[in-house]
Amino acid sequence: DIQMTQSPSSLSASVGDRVTISCRTTQSISSFLNWYQQKPGRAPRLLIYSASTLQHGVPSRFIGTGHGTDFTLTITSLQPEDFATYYCQQSSGPVWTFGQGTKIDIK
């Protein structure tokens, strides 16, 4: 199965900061990479699919890039509602996997 390495596991940031989260896979997955946001007690919310396509209704400050084995989620200007945990997910092949998560908290 394809393994995911997501980093960092946590970070502290301020409103307005530019934040970057990395996700790396053990083998090429083309663009089959998705990003989620999850808040405590809530189901995950799909932000980006196919590495760079914004899900309907997601603000444009969320940007996904990458192809193959290296992917990045960038939040260009962090807003108060963005403090949450973020996960990458690969959907290549029959078995899907999630990254370990990145928790963003207030500095």
Add this chain to the structure above:
Amino acid sequence: EVQLVESGGGLVQPGGSLRLSCAVSGFTSSSYSMSWVRQPPGKGLEWVANMKQDGIEKNYVDSVKGRFIISRDNAKNSLYLQMNRLRVEDTAVYYCARDGLYGGNPHWGQGTLVTVSS
């Protein structure tokens, strides 16, 4: 409006069985690939299984292969997860989710908690 509602969670002893249900509305579950995802308390997400639109192809994470069975009832527009030989490490909130046409899971239920403990 797309809605997914899980039920069937609860407390079960190690070695026991439980069947989770996911009632779907706003779309026909047999027209989409559907997944189960779980999250142990305080931990990250783990993809568990999915079933393709054809109802034949089913995929499982290694840790549940041979113990869990994903299925659906088209007449009831529902998805199921039969969980057998449960282990303490299966304790988690279980979510059902609709798979996107281009990847990912755009629609999720609210989750149901399964606790495996003696």
